Amino acid sequence: MMTPIFANLLESPIGLAVIALLALLFFGHKLPSVARSLGSSVSEFKKGVKAGEDEATTETPAAPEPVEAKK
Secondary structure, X not given: OOOOOOOOHHHOHHHHHHHHHHHHHHHHHHHHHHHHHXXXXXXXXXXXXXXXXXXXXXXXXXXXXXXXXXX
8 A cells, every 4th residue: 555755744843844944945035024014013903902092091981961850
């Protein structure tokens, strides 16, 4: 019975290292731009969260008006 050559490649640490090395060779030139865009999106998210927190703490809810009973 013949088994495929790459059947157990994902099950071993060496196989994962080989795949990571090949991915780095093929897509290595794009990694700086991906990391830059990821960093800017994280900083924008943090700015948005901080703005939301600031908005929530500065707004004070108005006191409800008392309801007058009709006679």
